[in-house]
Amino acid sequence: MSQDMLPQAIKLPQADGNGMLPPIEISPPAVDRLYQRLQSEAESAGYHLNPDAEFTKALVHSLLINEKRYGYPTCPCRLAEGEREDDLDIICPCDYRDPDLEEFGMCFCCLYVDEATAKGNKETHSIPERRTPNKERADSQKPNQIPLPQQLSYPVWRCKVCGYLCAREEPPGICPICKVSKERFERFL
Numbered sequence: 001m002s003q004d005m006l007p008q009a010i011k012l013p014q015a016d017g018n019g020m021l022p023p024i025e026i027s028p029p030a031v032d033r034l035y036q037r038l039q040s041e042a043e044s045a046g047y048h049l050n051p052d053a054e055f056t057k058a059l060v061h062s063l064l065i066n067e068k069r070y071g072y073p074t075c076p077c078r079l080a081e082g083e084r085e086d087d088l089d090i091i092c093p094c095d096y097r098d099p100d101l102e103e104f105g106m107c108f109c110c111l112y113v114d115e116a117t118a119k120g121n122k123e124t125h126s127i128p129e130r131r132t133p134n135k136e137r138a139d140s141q142k143p144n145q146i147p148l149p150q151q152l153s154y155p156v157w158r159c160k161v162c163g164y165l166c167a168r169e170e171p172p173g174i175c176p177i178c179k180v181s182k183e184r185f186e187r188f189l
């Protein structure tokens with residue numbers, strides 16, 4: 001996508017003659033605000049942020065940088081393409097958070113952890129990358145053209161991040177559980 005096609009709000013920064021991007025300034029209050037919001041959203045939905053506040057705020061800082069850089073907050077631990085459609089699965093919270101919490105007790109960046117880790121009863125550690133390479137991902141993300149089963153009045157939509165299911169004409173604008181946007185839903189039935 002060319003710079004001219006982007007809305008002003010998400011103009012990508014221009015690299016200088018050495019290919020270096022200008023620094024992006026994020027204020028400490030902005031980090032604190034997002035940290036508090038994520039903390040409260042996580043706890044109200046049964047998730048937990050990493051209890052190491054300094055480490056977690058550093059990740060929140062990176063999320064804010066990515067949001068300014070791309071127009072959406074991509075995962076601090078993964079390389080974004082800069083195209084929303086290609087990066088949808090790694091907009092935080094990513095599609096891989098819940099399977100990683102289930103299997104390893106933490107997400108790839110360790111921003112979200114399980115209850116035992118949040119309570120200080122388990123150590124954090126690095127975990128393998130669950131995200132598949134570009135080509136496989138593109139194939140698996142093709143739109144789901146499931147015909148509506150006869151016994152259903154409405155299609156069933158599934159949030160790809162938290163698994164929330166709902167039966168309605170269109171997916172909700174915001175997932176009531178994990179707060180991701182409508183585009184993170186897929187047809188389930």
Ligand code: SF4
Binds near residue numbers: 059076
């Ligand atoms: S949930 Fe964790 S791994 Fe996923 S995008 Fe957010 S910080 Fe990265």
